[in-house]
Structure formats: structure tokens, C-alpha cells
Amino acid sequence: MIELGVFFGAMGLAALWMIRTLLRRGNRRTETAEGLRIEQAGRDLASAARVSYSSTAVHGSLTPSHTYRP
Numbered sequence: 001m002i003e004l005g006v007f008f009g010a011m012g013l014a015a016l017w018m019i020r021t022l023l024r025r026g027n028r029r030t031e032t033a034e035g036l037r038i039e040q041a042g043r044d045l046a047s048a049a050r051v052s053y054s055s056t057a058v059h060g061s062l063t064p065s066h067t068y069r070p
Helices: 002-025 033-052 055-059
Strands: none
Touching: none
């Protein structure tokens, strides 16, 4: 029973440590223009991936000759 208490105590401390770390990070703004360019490139890449790998783009290219239908 003591081992279970120690285990849950350690898990609770780990969870509190992670929450504290995330709250300390906050939503800090990027200080330099280079950081802003990197963030913009990441947003552009994510947007292109959402369009390229959408359900319509992936499954809409099936022709009627295919026998398999998902």
C-alpha cells in the first residue's frame, strides 16, 4: 500500500512539474525577424499539407474501374 502511495505521489509530482513548465513558457512572442520567418514557413507548410492530404485529395482520385471502396 505504501508503494502505491509513493507511485501516485511521484506521478502527481511529475504532472505538476510539467504543468509548471508549460505555464512558464506561456505564449512568448518571437523576438527576431528570423524567428517570425521560421514560424511563417511552418504555417505555410502545414497549410499546404492540409490541402495535399485532405480526404478529398486522397480518396477523390479513385476511378470507377476500382473494385475496392473504403
